[in-house]
Amino acid sequence: MPELNTSQHFIGGRWVEPASGEYFESTNPATRQVLYRAARGNAADIDRAVAAAKEAFEDPRWRDLSQTRRGHLLRRLGDLIAENAEELARMETQDNGKLLREMRGQLATLPEYYHYYAGLADKIHGAVVPTSDRQVLNYTAREPLGVVGAITPWNSPLTLTSSKLAPALCAGNTVVIKPSEYTSATVLKLAELALEAGFPPGAVNVVTGLGAEAGQALVDHRDLAKISFTGSTATGSRIAAATAGRFIGSTLELGGKSPNIVFEDANIPNAAMGVVAGIFAAAGQTCIAGSRVFAHRSVYDELLERVSERAKTIRIGDPMDEETELGPLAFEGQRDKVAGYVDLGRGEGARVLTGGNATDGGLGGYFYEPTILVDVDNGMRVVREEIFGPVLAIMPFDTEDEVVRLANDTEYGLAAGVWTQNLSRAHRMAARLDAGTVWVNTYRAMSPMSPRQGFKTSGAGVEHGTETIKEYTRLKSVWINT
């Protein structure tokens, strides 16, 4: 990025001023200080970026590059991310308020996303198909799609962008990224590093701007071969509708309201730690947040006491400080949304056991206390809707059948946690829970190697692992009469 205080679009390997000449501000949510002004993209900017990506896709320097060489570029990009890890971690902490400690952890594994797909690049191939006609040779080829549009949210910009960028490039596509308007900085830096790694100009482009402007223009662009989106279910469903008639592929990673289930035979201290990390990490701003906890009635009081005692001692404050355990919400509207949901819960009859207040964290920022709601049930909006903040609803249950029914009684199906020392029950629950990821005696584990998919309204398509390569390629069948 040229200067932190004014950023441009990154198109065709160059910094490009917005067609409108307009910029918008991005604020540090811990302090409310304006960090930088970002280019406000519109349809003309998207047009330019898609054209650059299309030109790069058709350029022999990219099209004819060997798959092994593509892998080398991805490896180099992973190495460059590792070399720039501290700067990237600090940038993202300032931009979205995530703890620097947490960002350093993310940056320690982020190169893996590129290294994993570097190794996969020259293992993408078709197959010879035996047909009944011995006179013909039939084989399949896996081809890249073309220009991929990637739209990402603010809660984990680097990681969630990398989940799309690495496999899209691995498969030979070019990419136009529209990051969240709240967090443009690290995604711009990532595109700059891709150029430095040796990807040709136009292979990775970034247009910053608002969802309804730049985002919508990208979704609507006729030269787009695919859209890969991570964000809310509401936006994902609009994108699915907007692209349906064009039959372009879409990978959608959407919202969640994940259950975390503690059985009577669980190791309760471990389960309590898992419950706390499941909801309060990143101030609850994770799609996989374990925001609904079901505890067996016989261990409900003990679990509640452990979790609430821990919640009360969580240190709120400056996310740059190593000692801080809970940073701010990413922007004012998100803090207000969280506060609004807790008020709504009170109105629905929920009791606030701990937390329940907005605070400025001593820095003037958008903080909210770790909050536990009790006397709740599955019919309440605070239990059904995604809050995306540090708010936990905790409920007792009596039987396995009952908790399966309650856990699955949601429009979402992103993830679920189970705490038990009974191996048969662990397998049974993994099979019965209607969620794309099930963790047993752990929560939040994730790897670029492990495929994941949101069930129900939590998504469509697979990210990570070898599986996602299918999302970024098309299959051609070739028949040759010998």
Ligand code: NAD
């Ligand atoms: P959002 O849907 O408001 O925005 C996501 C992105 O879409 C942003 O870049 C935004 O500018 C853009 N956008 C908004 N309207 C658009 C439109 N009409 N056309 C095209 N683009 C548009 O989501 P958010 O608030 O940024 O992120 C939080 C949500 O993301 C939560 O629901 C969370 O669960 C979800 N999420 C899901 C995953 C997952 O892997 N399943 C991961 C992280 C976050």
